Amino acid sequence: xxxxxxxxxVAAAVRSGEQTAMATLERAYEAIAARDDEIHAxxxxxxxxxxxxxARVDEAVAxxxxxxxxxxxxxxxxDNMCTVGEPTTCSSRILERWRPPYDATVVDxxxxxxxxxxxxxxxxxxxxxxxxxxxxxxxxxNPHDTAKVPGGSSGGSAAAVAADFxxxxxxxxTGGSIRQPAALCGVVGVKPTYGAVSRYGLVAFASSLDQIGxxxxxxxxxxxxxxxxxxxxxxxATSIPTPLTPTLPTLNDGVSGLRVAIIDELSxxxxxxxxxxxxxxAAEALRDAGATVEHVSIPATIYGLxxxxxxAPAEASSNLARFDGVRYGHRVEGANVAAMNVATRSxxxxxxxxxxxxxxxxxxxxxxxDAYYGKAQRVRTLIANEFAEAYENFDLLLSPTSxxxxxxxxxxxxxxxxxxxxxxxxxSNLAGxxxxxxxxxxxxxxxPVGVQVLAPMLGEPTMxxxxxxxEAAAKGMS
Amino acid sequence: MSNTTSDGTDTADSVLPEGWEMVIGLxxxxxxxxxxxxxxxxxxxxxxxxxxxxxxxxxGLPGSLPVVNxxxxxxAMRLGxxxxxxVEPSIxxxxxxxxxxxxxxxxxxxxxxxxNENGHVVLPDGTVVGIERAHIEEDTGKxxxxxxxxxxxxxxxxxxxxNRAGVPLVEIVSRPDMHDAETARAYVAELRDIxxxxxxxxxxxEEGSMRVDANVSVxxxxxxxxxxxxxxxxxxxxxxxxxxxxxxxxxxxxxxxPTTTATSPAPICRRCGRPRPTSKxxxxxxxxxxxxxxxxxxxxxxxxxxxxx
Numbered sequence: 001x002x003x004x005x006x007x008x009x010v011a012a013a014v015r016s017g018e019q020t021a022m023a024t025l026e027r028a029y030e031a032i033a034a035r036d037d038e039i040h041a042x043x044x045x046x047x048x049x050x051x052x053x054x055a056r057v058d059e060a061v062a063x064x065x066x067x068x069x070x071x072x073x074x075x076x077x078x079d080n081m082c083t084v085g086e087p088t089t090c091s092s093r094i095l096e097r098w099r100p101p102y103d104a105t106v107v108d109x110x111x112x113x114x115x116x117x118x119x120x121x122x123x124x125x126x127x128x129x130x131x132x133x134x135x136x137x138x139x140x141x142n143p144h145d146t147a148k149v150p151g152g153s154s155g156g157s158a159a160a161v162a163a164d165f166x167x168x169x170x171x172x173x174t175g176g177s178i179r180q181p182a183a184l185c186g187v188v189g190v191k192p193t194y195g196a197v198s199r200y201g202l203v204a205f206a207s208s209l210d211q212i213g214x215x216x217x218x219x220x221x222x223x224x225x226x227x228x229x230x231x232x233x234x235x236x237a238t239s240i241p242t243p244l245t246p247t248l249p250t251l252n253d254g255v256s257g258l259r260v261a262i263i264d265e266l267s268x269x270x271x272x273x274x275x276x277x278x279x280x281x282a283a284e285a286l287r288d289a290g291a292t293v294e295h296v297s298i299p300a301t302i303y304g305l306x307x308x309x310x311x312a313p314a315e316a317s318s319n320l321a322r323f324d325g326v327r328y329g330h331r332v333e334g335a336n337v338a339a340m341n342v343a344t345r346s347x348x349x350x351x352x353x354x355x356x357x358x359x360x361x362x363x364x365x366x367x368x369x370d371a372y373y374g375k376a377q378r379v380r381t382l383i384a385n386e387f388a389e390a391y392e393n394f395d396l397l398l399s400p401t402s403x404x405x406x407x408x409x410x411x412x413x414x415x416x417x418x419x420x421x422x423x424x425x426x427x428s429n430l431a432g433x434x435x436x437x438x439x440x441x442x443x444x445x446x447x448p449v450g451v452q453v454l455a456p457m458l459g460e461p462t463m464x465x466x467x468x469x470x471e472a473a474a475k476g477m478s
Numbered sequence: 479m480s481n482t483t484s485d486g487t488d489t490a491d492s493v494l495p496e497g498w499e500m501v502i503g504l505x506x507x508x509x510x511x512x513x514x515x516x517x518x519x520x521x522x523x524x525x526x527x528x529x530x531x532x533x534x535x536x537x538g539l540p541g542s543l544p545v546v547n548x549x550x551x552x553x554a555m556r557l558g559x560x561x562x563x564x565v566e567p568s569i570x571x572x573x574x575x576x577x578x579x580x581x582x583x584x585x586x587x588x589x590x591x592x593x594n595e596n597g598h599v600v601l602p603d604g605t606v607v608g609i610e611r612a613h614i615e616e617d618t619g620k621x622x623x624x625x626x627x628x629x630x631x632x633x634x635x636x637x638x639x640x641n642r643a644g645v646p647l648v649e650i651v652s653r654p655d656m657h658d659a660e661t662a663r664a665y666v667a668e669l670r671d672i673x674x675x676x677x678x679x680x681x682x683x684e685e686g687s688m689r690v691d692a693n694v695s696v697x698x699x700x701x702x703x704x705x706x707x708x709x710x711x712x713x714x715x716x717x718x719x720x721x722x723x724x725x726x727x728x729x730x731x732x733x734x735x736p737t738t739t740a741t742s743p744a745p746i747c748r749r750c751g752r753p754r755p756t757s758k759x760x761x762x763x764x765x766x767x768x769x770x771x772x773x774x775x776x777x778x779x780x781x782x783x784x785x786x787x
Contacts, residue, residue, distance in 0.1 A: 082541040095540065102534050104541060203540040237545045318574050321583035322538045326638075337578055337630055364574070 007073045007167040007221040011114070014072030017061055021054035021072030025116050028074040032119075032165045040140045041150075041160040043079050044087045045119040050074070053116040060114070068114025069228060075110055076160040076169035079120035080127055081212070082201035083107060090203050091125045091135035094323045094330045094348030104201020105236065106170060106212055106229045113228050118166060121156025125350045126320065127177055127205045129153050130421035131412065134352045139409055142185060144447055148406035151181030151421070154215070158185040161215045168216050168225050172202055174209045175308050176401075176425025179437040182215055183401035183450025186439045188222045188467065189215050191425070193458050194432035195240040197226075198233030206315040207238075209308075209429040219438065219467045223247040226460060240458075247464040255469050256290030258395045258462065263454075265301045266399035266424045274443040275400045282440045282451040283398055285473035286466060296390050296397065300383045304426045307383070309419060310363050310376035311430075316353075317360030323348060355415065384431040391456040396466050399424050401437035401450035424452060434460050438470045441477055499699040501707075502662050502692060502723060503654035506669060507647050508679045509617065509687040510553045516616045516646035517544030517586065524685050528639035536644035538581030546570075550646035551593070553678040554614045557648055558594030560672050561609045568593040568614070578630075579619035579638050587615035587649075599652075599672070601664045608653030619643040648678075654693070654704060659723040663716050666690055683714050690719055694726040 013019045029045070036042055060067040077083065080090045082100035089095045107117065124134035132140040132155025140155040142148040143163035150159040154171025158181035161169050171178040173191035182189020190213040197212045204210060214225035227246045233239045262283055267276055283293045325331035325344030332347045334340035349357070363372035390397060401424060412418045428435035434457075437450035451470060455463035494500065515522050518535035534542040558565040571589035592613035599607045619640040626632030650669065656662045670688065673681040681688040695707035708726045713719045 080541075088540070090540070098540070100534075100539065100541065102539075102541075200543050201541040235545060236543050238543075318572055318584055321574060321576065322540070322581065324576060324578070324583055326578045327537060327581065328539065336633070337636060338576070341576055 005164060005167060006218050007070060007216065007224060008218070010073045010167060011067075011069060011071045014057060014061065014114075015067055019072075021057035021061075021067075021114070021116060022051070024072045025050055025054045025074055025118065028118055028166055031163070035143075035163060036165065038141060038146055039143055039159050039163050040138055041121050041156045041163060041165060042076065042119045043089060043091065043122050043137055043156070046083065046086050046117055049083070049086065050116050050118045053111060053114075057114045057116070068112065069224060070110060070168075071114035073115050073168060074118045074166040075115045076119055076121045076157055076166045077107065077117060078123050078127075078154050078157045078169070078171045080123060080172060080203040080205075081107060081120075081170065082203070083117065083120065087120060088203070089120075089137070090127070091123045091137055092348065092350065092353070093136045094344070095203075096136075096330060098329045100201070102201065105198035105233045107201065109198075109229050110170075110225075115168075121154070121160050121169060123156055123177075124153035125353050126203070126316070127153040127172055127174055127210075128316070128352050128356055130176070130180055130418050131407075131409075132156060132159075132181070133409065134350060136350055141409065142406045142447075144186060145406065147408055148447065149184065149409050149411075151184035151402065151406065153177040153181075154189075155181045155185075157215050158182055158187055158189065161185070161187045161217060164217075168214060168221055170212055170225075170229070171215055172205070172210055172212050173425075173429065174205050174211075174312060175429050176422040178213045178215065179425045179435060179450070179452060180402045180421055182437040183439075183452075184406040184448065186448030186450075187215050187217055188219055188436065188438055188471075189213065189450075190222050190226055190436040191428060191434060192226060192230060192460060193240070193434045194429075195238050196230045196244060196434070196458070196460070198229075198231075198236040198239045200233055200235040204315075204319040206312040207319060208315060209312060211429075213436075219464060219471045220248075220251060222436070222467075223251050223464045226464075230460075244458065245461050247461045250461050251464055251468055253465050254289055255286050255466050258286075258291040258466065259393065260286050260291045260293045260396045260398055260466070261296035261390065261394045262293065263301065263397050263399045264295050264297045265299065266427075270420065270423065271400055271403045272405070272443065275402070275404060275449055278441045278443070278449040279398060279400045279451050281477075282438075282470050282473070285470060286398070288473070289469045291466075293398075294394070296394060298383075298386045298390055298397075298427070300379065300386045301427045303379045304383055304430055305419065305423050307376040307379040307430060308422070308426045309359070310372050311380065313356040313360030314363045314373045314376075315360065317357045317364065320349075320353070320357055352415070380430045383427055387427070387431045387433060387456070395455075395462055396459070397454040399452045399454065401425065401452040405443040405445055405447035405449060428454055433457055434463055436463060436467055438467045438474070440470055440474045494696060497699055498696050499657050501654045501695045501697055501704065502656040502659075504650075504652045504656070504662060504665065505691040505693070506650045506652075506666065507617075507689040507691075508557075508650065508669075508673060508681065510550050510646040510648060511677065511679050511687075512547055512549050512553065512646055514547060515644040516547050516550050516614070517644055520644065522645050523641070524687065526641055528637075528641060531641045532643070536581065537640060538583075544586065547646060550614065553646075553676075554593045554612070554648050556676050557650075557673070557678050558597065558612055560676050561594065561597040561599060561612055561650065563594035563597030563609060563612060565594055566591065570614075577618070578636060579621040579640075579643065581619065581640060581643050585616060585618065588613035599665060599668055601661070601668050603664070605656075605661055605664070607655045607661075607665050610651040610653050612648050612650045615647050615649060617642050617645040617647050654695075659720045662692065662723055663720050666716060666719055683716070686714070689714070692719070692723050692726070694723055
C-alpha cells in the first residue's frame with residue numbers, strides 16, 4: 001500500500017518532489033505482487049509503459065515543468081480499452097493474442113496529465129456480466145471477502161481500487177458495469193452522461209449505452225478523473241461537442257436547497273432490506289445537509305431490464321460480428337471461409353457472449369425487428385420521458401445501486417438471476433443520463449453497500465456535490 | 479421506335495411477342511471523388527498497392543469509430559439536387575452480413591431515411607426516368623478468389639485488398655421506368671454527364687467508380703404490374719449494358735414464364751447465402767437490417783465534421 005492513498009495526494013506528493021512517480025509505481029507493483037494472486041484484478045501489467053510514463057513525470061518535475069494533474073498517479077484500465085502494443089483481450093479467447101496499433105482517447109488524456117498506466121484489469125467477457133465470473137481467464141475476487149464476487153463487468157477495475165493497488169481505474173458501464181461493482185467493492189464509481197467521455201478505443205459492446213467512467217476511493221478523485229477524461233473528441237462522433245462544466249470547482253458546494261427524490265420502483269420489491277435502509281439513511285443525510293427529499297414514481301423503470309436485454313444484445317450481435325477470424329485475433333481453420341468463421345467464433349467466444357449474440361440476432365432478424373428491437377426502443381423513449389418529467393421537479397434522484405451486497409462466487413449460475421443485479425442501474429443507460437455509486441455503510445453481512453445518485457443529462461457537477469455530502473456522512477457513520 | 483440500335487443491339491420490340499413490353503430499373507453505384515474515405519482519413523485512391531490506404535476505422539479494428547466525411551455528404555446532396563430529389567436529413571443504418579471483404583461484417587448504409595428521395599432525370603429525347611432514392615453507403619474491400627471457379631465457395635484462398643473498404647458511394651436507384659436497352663443506355667449516359675458536371679465522381683465504369691446493376695422483367699404492354707425479374711449484376715460498360723439487358727430478355731420473357739406472377743422470388747444473396755431483398759423497399763425484410771446505434775447523427779447542411787476533405 002502506498003503512503004498516499006488518494007490520487008489527489010499522490011499527485012501533490014509527486015509534484016512537490018516528496019516522492020517520485022517511479023517509487024510510487026514500484027509501491028503499486030509491490031502491492032499487486034503481494035495480493036493479486038488472490039484477487040486476480042489484473043490480466044496484464046504494462047510494466048514498460050508504466051516505467052516510461054513514470055520516468056516522463058519525474059523528468060518533468062526535475063526540470064520544473066508542469067507534470068499534470070495526475071502526476072505519477074498509478075491507474076488501471078479495464079481490458080476493453082485499447083493500449084498500443086499491449087494486450088487488449090476483453091477477457092476473451094478471441095482477442096487473446098491481439099495487440100492494438102493505437103491507444104484509446106482516454107488513455108491519451110490520462111497520460112497527458114501525468115498518469116501512469118500500470119495494467120489492464122479483468123472483466124466479464126466483452127463486458128457481458130455482473131460478477132466478473134464470465135472471464136475466459138478466471139474470475140476476480142472481492143477484496144473485502146475473497147469468497148465473494150466483486151460485481152461486474154468492470155470487477156477487475158473495482159477490485160484494483162478496493163484492494164488499494166491503485167487509487168484510480170477506468171471501467172465501462174453499459175447497464176451498470178461501473179456502478180454495481182463499485183457498490184459491491186465499496187468504492188466510488190461513475191457512469192457519466194452518454195457522450196461526455198470519448199469512446200474511441202473502447203471495444204464496443206452496445207454502442208447506444210456504453211460509457212467510460214472512473215473508479216476511485218474518494219469522490220474528489222473521481223471528479224478529478226472525470227474532468228480529465230471528459231470533453232469532445234473529434235474521433236468520436238457521439239461525443240458532446242460543447243464544452244462541459246468541470247465538476248471540481250463546485251465539488252464542496254453542498255446540497256442546500258437541492259430537491260432530491262427516492263425512486264419508488266427501485267426501492268422496494270426485489271431489493272434487500274439492509275440496502276433499502278442504507279438508501280433511506282443516505283436520503284436523511286442529504287436532508288440534514290439542507291436538501292429536500294421526497295419520493296417519486298417512475299413507473300416505466302420496471303420495464304428497463306426487459307428493454308435492455310433486447311437492445312444491448314441486439315447491438316452486441318452487430319458489434320461482435322467483426323470477430324470472424326479474417327483480419328485479427330483468434331482463427332480456427334475451416335474448409336472454406338464460412339466454416340472458418342463458424343469454427344473461430346465457436347471456439348473464441350464464451351457461453352454468455354454466445355447467448356447474447358443469439359438473443360440479439362434473433363431480436364434483429366427478419367420479421368421480429370419491430371416486435372423486439374423496435375418495441376424495446378419505444379420503452380426506452382418512455383423511460384427517458386418519465387425521467388425528464390421527474391427532473392422538472394427534482395435536481396437529483398436517489399436509489400440503491402445494487403439489490404444486494406456482494407454474493408458468493410458461483411452463487412448465481414442462472415443468467416436471469418445475474419441479469420437482475422442491474423435492475424437499478426440500467427435505467428440511466430437507457431436514458432443516457434449520468435449516475436454514480438457512493439459507498440454508504442455496510443449491509444447485515446458487513447459488506448459494503450452503495451447508494452446511487454442519478455442526475456439529468458450533463459448534471460455531473462450537481463451529482464458530484466451530493467456524492468461528496470454522502471461520502472462525508474458515511475465517514476461519520478463508521 | 480427503331481428495331482435495331484446503333485451498335486446492333488436488338489431492342490425489346492423486335493423479339494417480344496406482340497403486346498408485351500420490357501421493364502427495366504437500374505441501380506447505379508457511384509464512388510464519390512472525395513480525397514478521403516467516408517468514415518476515416520484514409521486516401522480514397524484507385525490503383526494503389528493493396529492494403530496501403532487503411533487504418534483502424536476502415537479495417538474495423540476493435541474500438542475504432544466512424545466519423546462521417548462532411549464532403550461526402552455535401553457531394554451526395556449536390557447530386558441529389560441535380561437528380562431533382564428531395565434532399566433531407568438522413569440516418570445511417572447497418573446491413574449485417576458476413577463477408578471477408580467487409581471489415582466490420584456490416585455495411586454502413588442508409589435505409590429508412592436516405593439523403594435523397596423522389597427525383598427524376600430527363601433524357602435528351604424527353605423521356606423522364608424516376609429516381610426512387612440516392613443514398614450514401616460505404617464500399618467494401620476487393621476480394622480475389624484463388625483456385626476453384628473464382629468464387630469464394632470453392633476457392634483455395636481469398637486475397638482481400640481493403641483500400642476500397644470505406645470509400646464513399648452513392649447508390650442511385652431508378653424507378654422501373656425504362657422499356658428498352660437503348661433508354662437504359664441513354665439514362666446511364668445522362669447520369670454520367672450529371673456526375674461529371676457536378677464534379678461529385680469521375681464516373682469511370684472501367685475502373686468501377688460507376689457500377690450498374692439492372693433489374694429486368696416483362697409484362698403486357700400498358701399494364702403497371704411488376705413481374706418476376708432478372709438481376710444483371712456488375713455491368714461495366716455502356717455497350718454491355720445494352721447487350722446484357724437485351725440478353726436478359728428471354729430469361730424473363732413470356733415464352734419462358736408464360737404464367738409469370740406478380741411476385742418476385744427472393745434470390746439468394748451471394749454473400750450471406752440468405753434470401754436477398756430485391757428492392758430497397760423490401761429491405762425492411764432483409765435479414766438483420768437495423769438503424770445505427772449511438773446518437774443519431776442527422777446530417778444537415780452546415781454541420782461540421784473533422785473529416786471534411
